[in-house]
Amino acid sequence: MQTRDIFANISPLDHRYSRRKENFEELGKYLSENATIEFQAEVELALVKVLAVRGMAPKKAPAEVEKAIEELTTEEVYAEEAKTKHNIRALVNCIQKKVSEETRPYIHFTATSYDIVDTANSLRYQKAAKELILPKLKELHKSWAEIALREKDRVQIGRTHGQHAVPVTFGFTIAEYVARLGERIAEIEAKSEKLVGKFAGAVGAYNASGIFFEDPEEFEKEVLAELGLKPGEHSTQIVQAEPMTDFVHALVSTFSVLAAFSDDMRHLQRSEIAEIGEHFGKDQVGSSTMPHKRNPINYENVKSLWKAFMPQMTTVYMDQLSEHQRDLTNSASSRFIPELIAALLSAVARLTRVSSKMAVDQENIKKNFEQNKKMIVAEPLYILLAAAGHPDAHEAVRKLTLKAQKTDLSLKELVDQSEELQGYWGKFTENQKELILEPEKYTGIAAQKTEKIVKNWQRKFNYDLKTEV
Numbered sequence: 001m002q003t004r005d006i007f008a009n010i011s012p013l014d015h016r017y018s019r020r021k022e023n024f025e026e027l028g029k030y031l032s033e034n035a036t037i038e039f040q041a042e043v044e045l046a047l048v049k050v051l052a053v054r055g056m057a058p059k060k061a062p063a064e065v066e067k068a069i070e071e072l073t074t075e076e077v078y079a080e081e082a083k084t085k086h087n088i089r090a091l092v093n094c095i096q097k098k099v100s101e102e103t104r105p106y107i108h109f110t111a112t113s114y115d116i117v118d119t120a121n122s123l124r125y126q127k128a129a130k131e132l133i134l135p136k137l138k139e140l141h142k143s144w145a146e147i148a149l150r151e152k153d154r155v156q157i158g159r160t161h162g163q164h165a166v167p168v169t170f171g172f173t174i175a176e177y178v179a180r181l182g183e184r185i186a187e188i189e190a191k192s193e194k195l196v197g198k199f200a201g202a203v204g205a206y207n208a209s210g211i212f213f214e215d216p217e218e219f220e221k222e223v224l225a226e227l228g229l230k231p232g233e234h235s236t237q238i239v240q241a242e243p244m245t246d247f248v249h250a251l252v253s254t255f256s257v258l259a260a261f262s263d264d265m266r267h268l269q270r271s272e273i274a275e276i277g278e279h280f281g282k283d284q285v286g287s288s289t290m291p292h293k294r295n296p297i298n299y300e301n302v303k304s305l306w307k308a309f310m311p312q313m314t315t316v317y318m319d320q321l322s323e324h325q326r327d328l329t330n331s332a333s334s335r336f337i338p339e340l341i342a343a344l345l346s347a348v349a350r351l352t353r354v355s356s357k358m359a360v361d362q363e364n365i366k367k368n369f370e371q372n373k374k375m376i377v378a379e380p381l382y383i384l385l386a387a388a389g390h391p392d393a394h395e396a397v398r399k400l401t402l403k404a405q406k407t408d409l410s411l412k413e414l415v416d417q418s419e420e421l422q423g424y425w426g427k428f429t430e431n432q433k434e435l436i437l438e439p440e441k442y443t444g445i446a447a448q449k450t451e452k453i454v455k456n457w458q459r460k461f462n463y464d465l466k467t468e469v
């Protein structure tokens, strides 16, 4: 069997779920191993810049380091690591080989490896959030907002416990996810901004930098400011774990919102419900054996990916523990965060594609609503009877529903047959009677609430919608 390079990769995220070249380039800028080393080198450069400003390193040092970094390759660093068995020392050695003797001592000066590693990770995840994750999520959010607005008045039966409950609108159903995803996007934004760096040395007490600087915390701030970061209140050899825990939690809980949406949409595609459909290409096959099938494969894929990556949160919680001033047990485990981000973005891309072509079956949504139309007015009928003074309205209506189930009669027709209930009916206003006679009007403020939610997020995220509010 012939193989192509791309398919020689082990992780499905490197072939099956990110097949397009642009995908690799876009994600690779922040998430690849090349990016890991590039961002670490950027931190080493920030250090030299501050040392030069402070008059310790030669003035030419930053330019030399910048050039060295441009020439640096991941292969080179890996070859060096094969000798040193230490990845950051390998990076430092590679940079040192490319600069002058005068500059050489200031590469990694007073730094411990995790001044570089943790700072670089915070930097790249912060940038990935700002430049990649948030724009992609906002694009998906916008497509949901558009559906919500377009469908705000389309009456749909609300379902609880998988049973017909009382009416909503389809727009309102989607507005739930506009609100939930919107709030998660804001959370990713906030938590990415709270990621911290460090330049506090091997145990976090500024032992090495304290030899040279009276104000080692100020020195730390200057190095981090070069990168647009701030330090945490306290560091050991590593940064406080919680800002990263919170950031990843924001990502994972966003993924959970996508999975919940996918589950809901998948159920609405069940043959017996069939209220929405995924766009199907003219050559697309639903089943290898049942040619008529049109399966909700995209929503199933999102849930499946979520199942693979959501448990990674447990690892992130475990990475909160590190012995004394640090142990290395968070090192290998934290290298999988980029995969989690890649999986999330794969789900986002898929849902954006599917959502923009979501087909709403107007007839089925109406047909399903009509199916239990006579029963769903039980709630307003009982409440109106109670408000009109009926002493046991819930029980009276429960009995009516039992009768209605056995006959073809609607609850209103059964009310008409009861002299007692007729008396209360006479006390209802015309609007109240309408709710019983036309259950499609019993949607509460579903449409207004949908508009309010969409408008709120449209303002916050500052996007235009196809159908303006």
Ligand SMILES: O=C(O)C[C@H](Nc1ncnc2c1ncn2[C@@H]1O[C@H](COP(=O)(O)O)[C@@H](O)[C@H]1O)C(=O)O
Pocket: 085, 086, 087, 088, 111, 112, 113, 114, 202, 237, 328, 331, 332, 333, 335
């Ligand atoms: O600044 C320092 O280096 C301080 C030193 N601690 C270390 N800090 C950071 N990295 C270290 C440390 N020790 C090892 N290594 C190297 O980390 C790499 C771990 O590789 P992997 O398990 O694949 O994630 C792998 O390359 C390891 O060699 C200490 O003794 O406290």
